Amino acid sequence: MEWKRSAFDWNQARAFLVTAEEGSLSAAARxxxxxxxxxxxxxxxxxxxxxxxxxxRTSRALLLTQPGLELLAHFRTMGDAATSISLAATGQSQAVTGHVLISATNGMATFYLPPILKKLRKTAPDLQIEIIASNELSDLRRREADIAIRHSRPKDETLFAKRLRDTKAHLFASKEYLDEVGRPESLADLEKLTFVGFDQPEQRLGLMASRGVNLTTANFNFSTSSVTLTLELVRQGFGVGILPVEIGADYPELENPSSAFEPISIGTWLVAHRELKTNLRIRVVFDLLAEGIG
Known part of the structure; x- marks a missing residue:
């Protein structure tokens, strides 16, 4: 593969990179x-x-070819370098000031943001960061937040959305609880256990049934929308909970009660206003969040 230096055009490279990340020409164009x-x-x-x-090019989507996949990582490196060069050229990487409001779920804010914010503090120490830790969606159009971390793609096409890595959620229970009630030998055995979490269990029963576990609201004696409270209830032996794999795996007193249970895929989207392209402080925070989570 030979590419003449004179033929290089950063606009073309950026077009490829954004198209690959967005998954379609229409989304990348927006x-x-x-x-x-x-x-x-x-x-x-x-x-x-x-x-x-x-x-x-298929009738429904764009799929990266093998050469496209191989080149994608290189173009991402170029994109990161372009951002760094822009900040360095303006001398603003250490002089970024102002207020940035980040909206994230309770679990994301607690378990994922702190190490990213530590790096942000070194990169732009004069920034003032405010965090809304809530499962309620902030309305970016009404300026309820500058950047939002969501688990679904926004429907508003006037917003800029970047898909980050997917994660998995699985069942977790304390070893103490399983020692007491017995470890399930089949998916059907899970139906005899007590579950915690699910702020509205009746709306989540279909999700469990699709994975071969037919629960009722009677299985849920304690319900909450808080991931941090779900984790603590599970650790203290109140029952089985669904937690992101990387969170549950950090606690040696927890175990997966059923390897036969199909993990739940959780997508993550980073969303911001279109002014992301021109507002330096929002761009700095957005890029660090994308790097840290993605």
Missing amino acids: ALGLTQPTLSRQVSSLEEALGVVLFE
Whole structure:
């Protein structure tokens, strides 16, 4: 694969990178503020310059080809470098000031944000960060937050959304609780246990039934929308809870009561206003969140 230096065009590289991350030309065009034909031409020009096909175009979606997958990591590195160069050139990486309001779920704010905020403090020590730790969605259009971390893609196309890594949630229970009630030998045995969590259990029973566990509201003696409280109730032996795998695995007193239970996939989206592109302090926080979570 040979790419002449004179043929390099950062706009084409950025078009490929955003298209790969967004999953479609239409979404990438919205994210970059371009028309879809313009974006499509940039991607095609990059393919021509590289001499490879980057996307397999189907009737429903764009799929990265093997060369596209191999090049994606390199282009992401270029994108990160471009942001760093921009900050360094303006001398603002240590002079970013102002207030940024982040909205995140209770669990995300507690277990994921602190190490990222520690790095942010070193990168931009003069920033004032306010965090809304709530499972209620903040309305970015009404300026209830500058950046939101959500588990579903926003429907408002005027917002900028970046998909981060998916995580998995699984069943966890304390060893003490399982010693007391007995460890289930089948999915059906889970139906005899007590569960905690689920702020509205009746709306979650279908999710459990789809995984072969037919529960009723009688299985739930303690319900809460708080991940931190669910964790503590599970640790203290109140019953079985559903927790992100990386959180539950941090506590040696917990174990997975059923390896046959199908994990629940949890998507994560980072959402901001379109002014992300021009507001330096929001961009700095957004990029660090994307790096730390993604």
